[in-house]
Amino acid sequence: MIHNFNAGPSILPLEVYEGAAAAIMNYQQTGLSILEIGHRTSLIESMLEETIQLAKELMKLDGDHEVLFLHGGATTQFFQVPMNLLNENQTAAYLDCGVWGSKAIKEAKNFGMVEVVASSKDKNYTYIPKGFNIPDDAIYFHYTTNNTIEGTEMFSIPDTNIPLVADMSSDILSREMDFNRFALIYAGAQKNIGATGVNMVVVRRDILGKANRKLPGMMDYRQHIENKSMLNTPPVFAIYVCLLTLRWLKKKGGVPAIEKINQSKANLLYKTLEEKQGFELTVAKEDRSRMNVVFLIKDPSLEKKFLEACKEQQMVGVKGHRSVGGYRVSLYNALPMESVQAISRLIHQL
């Protein structure tokens, strides 16, 4: 058995692979592959509708939010968000907690003023700033709920009346959250909810239509809402993989059930790393991510032993991001407890 700790694209449930493979060969007994069916057919329209409804159900969204499936990855949302929400003479507030958040900040500056309310750059993004102040005139406040590269996660939702915007690419649907508190949520699918090639965007209708610039149709959330994510050919197959993953999650008991499992997986691995001599956890304890466990190995010979053991026991994806080095073990929803037990055993035995 291969233990897949990849950070993204990352492991999905086995039944998702099986369902996706079957749909490529013969989609719902049509004799056609899902790859060769027109998107404006009842077959695909109903598939998309089910995906949207299931996402709303799992996130317990109220009637004010729309769920969209768009192209371009989370990176497109870095600019599509300010393009739709922020005018040139207005200010958006951002929290700077890592590589992805700082990319979002850079893009937003092209569309309006940006106030960085706090940053953890002073300590290489190893903690989440607390007690920061969001200015009253900010049009929205943007943050990353889980910092995939640095291994920090922000567990509390800021207590503010400013509309909240969050990049949830790497912890969406991994833990209970009041998703209705957010004006806009986006997530690239390839970490917790599906295959590369699609973004899930959740948006509250009332924040749209206030920016005064002209938007290309494909960049305008309102046009996507009107066209039910079918403004052009949607990434049908990637959306189908999301549907299969969401169905799997629902069957597992939904977000509350997966959160319990995710908590025990993270507890086990962090405990192992705390106990093992030579391994170092650099992230502030209260901000440790349950999705991406980042650590260093101080002694080069131990490091070598660790890598060899990983190779021997078919553990893939443990290398840290090229910007931080060290190691990163990702524990997304689909990663089974057995894989965490296996790597914990491996570390104990080094």
Ligand SMILES: *Cc1c(COP(=O)(O)O)cnc(C)c1O
């Ligand atoms: C992976 C990731 C991104 C980038 O996603 P793309 O789909 O490659 O654009 C952005 N933000 C976070 C938090 C991520 O984990």
